Amino acid sequence: DTGVSQDPRHKITKRGQNVTFRCDPISEHNRLYWYRQTLGQGPEFLTYFQNEAQLEKSRLLSDRFSAERPKGSFSTLEIQRTEQGDSAMYLCASSTGGLQYFGDGTRLSIL
Amino acid sequence: DAKTTQPPSMDCAEGRAANLPCNHSTISGNEYVYWYRQIHSQGPQYIIHGLKNNETNEMASLIITEDRKSSTLILPHATLRDTAVYYCMGDRPGNNRKLIWGLGTSLAVNP
Numbered sequence: 001d002t003g004v005s006q007d008p009r010h011k012i013t014k015r016g017q018n019v020t021f022r023c024d025p026i027s028e029h030n031r032l033y034w035y036r037q038t039l040g041q042g043p044e045f046l047t048y049f050q051n052e053a054q055l056e057k058s059r060l061l062s063d064r065f066s067a068e069r070p071k072g073s074f075s076t077l078e079i080q081r082t083e084q085g086d087s088a089m090y091l092c093a094s095s096t097g098g099l100q101y102f103g104d105g106t107r108l109s110i111l
Numbered sequence: 112d113a114k115t116t117q118p119p120s121m122d123c124a125e126g127r128a129a130n131l132p133c134n135h136s137t138i139s140g141n142e143y144v145y146w147y148r149q150i151h152s153q154g155p156q157y158i159i160h161g162l163k164n165n166e167t168n169e170m171a172s173l174i175i176t177e178d179r180k181s182s183t184l185i186l187p188h189a190t191l192r193d194t195a196v197y198y199c200m201g202d203r204p205g206n207n208r209k210l211i212w213g214l215g216t217s218l219a220v221n222p
Contacts, residue, residue, distance in 0.1 A: 004154070033209065042198055042212030043155065056209070091154055100210060102154030 001109055006092050011054050012109045020078045021106045025094030033100060034035060034067055035079060035091040036060065043091055051106035084110050120217045123193075129137050129186040131216050133199035136180040143199040144175060145210070146184050150195040158184065162200070189220045 005024040013019050025032050035043035046065070047057045051072040058110050061067075064083075069075040079086055087110045093100040116134040123129040135144060146158040159173045160165055162180070166173045172185040186193055198215040202208060 031208070035210075035212075038212075043210070044212070045209045048209055065164045087206055093154075095208065097208065099157050099160075100208070102159070104152070 004092055004094050004101055005055040006090075006103035006106050009104065010107045010109070012111060014085060014111050015082055018078065018080045019108060020076055020091055020093075020106075023077070023092030023094075023103060025073070025075070025092070026101055029094035029096055029101075030072070031095045031097060031100075032069055033093040033095075034075070034077055035093065036090055038087075038103070041056060041061055046077075046090075071099055077079045079108075082108075084109050086110055115122065115201065116196070116211050117199060118212060119214065122219050122221060123186075123189045125137055125191060125203075126188055129182040129189040129193065129220070131197050131218065132181065132182070133185075134181045135201055138179055138201045138219050140179075142205070144173070144179075144182050144199060144204050146171070146173065146197065146199050147210075148193075148197045148214070150192075155198070156199075158195060161213045164207040173183060189218075191220050191222065194220045 007058050011072040022050050032049045037043040047067050050070040052069050064080045067077045081092045089105040089107050091105045093102045114137050143160050143162050145160040147155040149155045159171050161173045161175050175182045196215040196217050198212055
């Protein structure tokens with residue numbers, strides 16, 4: 001499968017713990033996006049990379065959130081000191097500047 | 112970016128055409144109209160996009176009104192696998208291309 005891959009698919013953790021998600025974009029896609037989706041809502045933009053440069057961050061991305069794309073390929077999204085409100089689906093998408101192709105997301109549940 | 116309005120839900124009989132409307136009265140002249148869908152527990156999937164002219168691909172047809180204030184996505188012969196949430200949105204070429212999602216239309220295709 002050469003689509004966007006996200007790992008893990010599901011993550012259950014206790015409040016206050018740190019979690020990290022990984023996204024592997026489609027090969028040679030230079031743009032990578034992170035979105036968050038809560039139940040019944042459309043996805044909300046979090047941040048965007050062009051190659052390894054993080055070019056935009058949403059106000060939704062508090063200082064507990066950090067995203068990296070060190071070599072311009074895969075990306076990680078870390079949430080520190082998780083809170084109840086962080087429970088959501090975290091979606092990754094990649095593109096070459098046009099269509100965005102999405103992974104199936106990581107569903108985070110905070111106990 | 113254009114604000115879009117869609118009906119929250121629609122029903123369609125299997126084998127019939129599904130016509131999903133979208134209002135985007137604030138869309139700017141160079142902003143494309145994009146349609147994605149999201150099947151339960153999966154990431155969003157691109158369907159079609161257009162600027163001014165009507166478009167057709169293997170999945171659907173897109174009809175854009177002459178004033179570009181609204182559009183209709185047509186699934187010509189809906190199947191049960193087309194049951195999903197359908198999102199329309201505007202996307203201006205040349206910017207970071209982040210997608211601004213609304214609440215979408217939940218389409219139920221009934222046998």
